[in-house]
Amino acid sequence: MPLMTGKQALAEMLIAEGVEYIFGNPGTSETPFLDGLQDYPQLKYMQALQEGTAVGMADGYARATGRPAFANIHIAGGLANGISGLYNAFRGGTPLVLTAGNSDTRMLMEEPTLSGDLVQMTSQYTKWSAEIHHASELPMAIRRAFKEAKTPPTGPVFLSFPWDTMDESADMDIIPSAEGYHRTRPDAAALERASALLSGADNPIIVLGDRVAQSGASAELVQVAERLGARVYATSYSEVNFPTSHPLWGGLLNTSNPATRQQFAGADVVLAVGANVFSSFLYVGDRFLEPTTKLIHLDNASWEVEKIYPTEVGILADPKAGLAELAQALEQDMSASSKEAAATRTATWGDQKTKTAEAQRQRAQAKWDNKPMPVERMMHELAQAVPPNTIVADESITSRGAVMGAFDFDEPGSMFSIRGGALGWGMPGSLGVKLANPDRPVLAIVGDGASLYTVQALWTAARFNIPVVYAICNNRAYRVLKVNMDIYLRTMLKDSDRKSEYVGMDFENTLDLAALAGAMGVAGEKIDDPAAIKEAVERAFASGKPALLDISIDGSV
Incomplete structure (x- = not known):
């Protein structure tokens, strides 16, 4: 194992992880790391003038590439400026590795200026939050951070680098995180039950969220929706989860409006995929789903399954893999009359969408x-x-x-x-x-x-x-x-x-x-x-x- 300083090990691990950009707002507590970066020109430092800007850039980059982005901001005061961006990343599941410098560990008992418990500050909005205590921990910590960020359900992590850990030397193994194989398949019994319910449904509705796009499952969701003739609504649509020109696209749900309940009136089965069912900002007293409506929830975020609403079938699986198998099961389970009814529903929803769009156009034209x-x-x-x-x-x-x-x-x-x-x-x-x-x-x-x-x-x-x-x-x-x-x-x-x-x-x-x-x-x-x-x-x-x-x-x- 080669002997190197903490700042060298950090740069080498970032290169090993395939990092091209460091999104940062520099501060004095990051001095050793910033000094080391001039020896690694392949790591491009994207200078921001405020911490929230650095975190926002990293969020956009991570989402557009589908890979963890790396951001570095400044100790407690600066970290506080970046927490709103960290909150967005956490709520949305952005694979982000956020870091900040901290005071020298030999000073922490003195409660130095600008310092604080950075792990405590970030822990409620991260999948994992930790502080490095010795330079020798850096390769392991970076590897774990990238692994956690990109493992579904994806999300941000935080690491604190005290000043002295950047200058300490240790024997280092520079080995990146593994690629990861996250296409978890659904439980066969759960899939069988879900297909049976959906195959016999007279008015199925699909509710999707951003974990559909994160798993690359848009095409599979279209296939299931078309097979069922099911109207598709979104609890969140911050990425392209479903083509908006499709006749079955029903639009975004306003989960803070009690009137949204009307959109589920008469639904006998609701299939939720990669969605938070139903998170809202304002209090809504009435539940959106009728007591007789059966809810099926397919997701890779176990925390969200049956979190609020009673669920008939919860399926913990990768949305892309789960939808592909569900489409196959529906093809086998749906009768000829069910397929004909699905085609009729598709045409009906398409006509309704066209009429709604024309009414909106006329209102705008006025x-x-x-x-x-x-x-x-x-x-x-x-x-x-x-x-x-x-x-x-x-x-x-x-x-x-x-x-x-x-x-x-x-x-x-x-x-x-x-x-x-x-x-x-x-x-x-x-x-x-x-x-x-x-x-x-x-x-x-x-x-x-x-x-x-x-x-x-x-x-x-x-x-x-x-x-x-x-x-x-x-x-x-x-x-x-x-x-x-x-x-x-x-x-x-x-x-x-x-x-x-x-x-x-x-x-x-x-x-x-x-x-x-x-x-x-x-x-x-x-x-x-x-x-x-x-x-x-x-x-x-x-x-x-x-x-x-x-x-x-x-x-x-």
Whole structure:
């Protein structure tokens, strides 16, 4: 075993793990590691100006590559800035290895400035959190961290590197984590029971979540849905879990709205795949599923199976492998009349989807030329202007319905969005997506309020010439808070008279995002006229540089 310092062992292990980028915001506690990096130019340090930006970039990169990303931020104070991004990674299952320097272990009893229990700070939002005590532990710790991050259900891990562990020397074995074989197959008895229930169902519904995309199971889910003629809804859709142009696609469920219960009315069997059933933000007293509805849940996250709702059949398996076997079982078990009924359901759902889309189009057309422009017009113009093969990175918040209506997301890897709910993913996350896809255009659609949580990402985009085109939905407010205030008053309190003043929710001082972009080295342009969007988008992508379009839209509720 070669003798090397801790900082050398860390760099060598990252290279062995296939790491290309280190997403970081540097601090003094990382001095030894940063010193060592100049001897390893193959490890590219992507400098961020704030810790949340570094974690957001790493999150986007990990999701777009499907491999663990590595981020390094700064001791207790800086780590606190990055925890919102860590929370998103944990809730969404991003394979992320987050690290931070800490004080010299010989000082910890003295409670040094900026230090703290970093493991305790991060443990509730990680799969594994630990601190290195000796340099000799580094190879094992890094190997375990990458293994944990990429083992389904995937998620973030955290390691703390005290100063002295970077300079200590020890004999090191540089061996990366194993590739991992995670296609766990379903239990045969569970599969048989699930197929029997679904084969005899008169009104089956499928509910999916992001672990479908994480396992690469979109095609298998389409096959099962078509076999059953089942309407497909999503509890989360931060990646392409199911093609949105498909006639069986029913859209996103609003799990904070009691009216969502109507979408499950009459369902005799519900198949949930890779989904949290049903996590919500606001309290909803009524359950979405009727007492007679039978729930089947196929997932690789055992914690989520039967967590809230009684479950008839829980199947612990990789979604891709489990759906493939379920499709085969259904082909054998479904009678000719059942297959004919499934085809009829598919046609019926398709007709309903077409009529719904036309009704939405007519509602949008009635306000098409309003000033400020309606968000539907903004998204239509963007969808018509982007180059072929564009990836959308979405943190449009209350504009998301318009995004989903204007764009078809049919190809896995063509869309990524915020998950977890902590605002600030879109600005840096889109940079990570672009680094993972250097040959594809990337359009980031971000709300004006959300953009300011990590607006420093514009500096990083300019510094490294990461050519993301940002389209800012500037409605001059935290509109989502207004929407939720109305839900609180009208739905929760049943108060139809009180008129909210929306305290603290409007941006009374104008936010000039285009000027702010220019100050950070990114070309910015303000747009009020929807007719100007197409040429602006084409100019931005043709420049080969990052650009920001600050688009004024109607923010009324």
